Amino acid sequence: MSALPAPQPALAASAESDASCRVPLLVLFVSAALWLALGSVFSLIASIKFHAPAFLAGNGWLTYGRVLPAGANALLYGFALPAGLGVALWLLARLGRTPLAWPGLVVVAALFWNFGVATGLLGILGGDTTGFAWLEMPRYAWPLLFTAYLGIGVSALLTFYRRRVSGLYVSQWFLLAALFWFPWVYSTANVLLTCVPVRGVVQAAVAWWFANNLGTVCLGFFGLAAIFYFLPKLTGRPLHSLYLAMFAFWTLALFGSWMGVAPGSPLPAWMPAVSTAGAVLCLIPLLAVAVNCGHTLAGETARWKSDTSFAFILFGVAAWTVAGVLGAVTAIPEVSALTHFTWLERAQSQLFVFGFFAMTMFGAVYHIVPRLVPGGALCPKMMRLHFWCAALGTIALVLPLAVGGVVQGLALNQPDTAFTDTMKLTLPYLRVSTLGDLLIAVGNVTLVVNFGYLLGNCCRACCVPAWKAVTTRPPQPAGATP
Template sequence: MNEYRYDNQTVQGFILSAIFWGVVGIVIGLLISIQLWAPAANLAPWLSYGRLRPVHTNGLAFGLGVGAIFGLFYYIVMRLCRRPLVFPRLARLHLWLFNAIIAAAAVSLLAGKSQSLEYAELEWPLDVAIVVIWVMFAVNVFATVIRRREEQMYVSLWYVLATVVAVAILYIVNNAAVPAGLWKSYHAYAGVNSANVQWWYGHNAVGFVFTTPILAMFYYFLPKTTGLPIYSHRLSIVSFWSLIFAYLWTGAHHLVYSPLPDWIQTLAIVFTLFLIAPSWGSVVNGYYTVGADWSKMRTNYLTKFFVMGITFYGLQTVQGPTQALRVVSQLIHFTDWVPGHVHMGTMGWVTMTICASIYYVIPRIHGTEIYSEKIANVHFWLVLVGQLLFSITMWITGIQQGALWKVQNADGSLKYSFMDGLVKNYPYWHTRTLAGIVFAVGMLLFVYNVLKTIQQGKALRASPPSPAPAAA
């Protein structure tokens, strides 16, 4: 089928690395969810909630998320350019450095080396290393796209290129800091300005790690798995440019009712609401694509992953903008509602889409079929149930918290102390841990299925070839 030698080893290396860091991140997530209701589970200073939480978020966003993005982007770029990577050895070096950096990041965070900037906790030596590997990645992607053998760049490539460019800008600007030692630095920006730069970065880390790259995967793997072409090219175009234009205005919706100047907050709210339109452009495009033949939901086990993924993307991109509204923000901001929101995106949309893409890629690398569709189906239902239970539980307790904080007596004084509100979370936090376990079991089944598929593929290659094996 493929007339060129694609560097599948690097792709698979990134996928397996991503899976490994994903498991680490999920296990830590379970531990910190327990710490929230059992403080005795803070076993040692380096295993306390404050230090572990960034290991959880960085491990999953950068270990699982970005690891999968690197691997799957290389895969997609090679196919859509119909040529191997221009610098395969650079890609291999990139893989090793990536893992070294994530490992060092985890250790440094456990040691408390943190900038205290959400999703930008890593201290400056690691920031420098990350910029280096991002440049290596960008060089390979651009060189390969420039020297492609396919004239037209398909939608996925737009999202790939936008991701490469935007992340570079965001990361470098927000991580600008003044070193005060090898593992200590102070933000180049102070006070309100520091907050504004950080959330410009923070929200767009969501935009350009959890949105555009995942859309690149969605636009590529949905037609590949279903055999159905994307519904509307025009919708793809309008959605793409509107999305990447509007995203960068929205960071200050994290700072509603803060001392940040009102006009920046208001602009952020306006553009955040507008984002519903381009986000739903992709949702509509996805639905109409599968709508051409809904029987694919039955006949192709991966279709439901993508449809569910884009559904959660659709829900996420309505819920998120709603939260930016001042009247909603004042109730749910700072509460558990927000982790509920984030996890619908990460567990529902991002992980669902990444897993489905990996299910597609791994068998093709090895010229085989998936080890077990049945296990994949069980995996699907477990992560779906786990994620819904997680998010819904957090929404309920979040609204409750926000409301209890506000209730006033007839004489104008507050009705509930802070502790009154806190203890009411405990039953919901127990349920959240349970939801996390259900999700984790689903993910372990996924890992098992992937590893067995690889094993199956290797066994196939070891035995005498019947038809010609597809992959190098």
């Protein structure tokens, strides 16, 4: 610790980079929190339909098949990517000890991105979905998101280029990879599905390739960048092994990008085979990350009781590990015969997107946001409430879906069980999982309220005195003029 060179300039650089990040990151994070809350309401509506299928069914806009993808898209494009990009910008500025480049561009791009998300969600609810998972946004919405991304990406790369520290930390590797991955897969998939559509099952191949690369690889890189920065930062211990982290980086990029095609899909047989190999080989980066985090954390895990940011990130590491093992195991053909098409797959994807990615982002955002606003503080009790709601909600959502999925798979593999009976068997599990959706929604609303609390306090501290200064000035000239 004492070997840190010249603490004074470093502190000044941090303050400088935080000040430059203030407006763009607040725009990104606050809008992300609002989309997150809206998305969890959509997911909750979809879940309630398993208690009463006729709930909100009279109108096409909120039918299950539209409200469910709308919720997933709000989580993914409304929250996950903007939050990931915001954390990336902050980390690139902080690790490079340089102010954020072109903050004005980021503000404009973030507003444009939100406009794109709103357009896309309205399109999905209005029936213009493309019909491909995670690519549901119609062809008039995705170019908005892509253009907005380019603005944020340019600022991120410029910030990286202007860094004042010559050495690279592993988090910067992961962030650059994520920033490179997204535009390639997003544009390729959307162009090949909506602009110059490919024929037949090639569409499915493209859509699966995209969903896997966005989830496993791109979100994986963003999340791991945050984990490898915040675990050492919050525990005050150095990362166990930089080389192990780099090893995880390369193996995840190489193997993770081939997953996504389930065994038995109507594609050339080598494709699911390669996908299965990729998924199983992904256990290597998984193990590398788990070992690295475990050694970094040794003896420090009890810190989660006092540090909420740390608790979120710890949960993220655990969820990453479990989701990765589940993903690898369910890609094996013999297991997939049982688990494919069941709720277990939804459980795995929820555990990855919410349990790993969103939880890690919550931890990062709770660390970053108070530093952006001078004298700003988030309510620690609400942070704690958010953590418990999100953690218990994830468990209450994922566990019943996973168990229900196995029950469903076993029943579906018994050809003499009537189909309606397989559905009735899963119903109790689905209904319990509504509790998870509800807890997650409450937690997400807490995040929004907490941001409101911070901005309200900031407003009271700066804007109200300024306003008073303006409004109390008139008496003096009033006394002077008559």
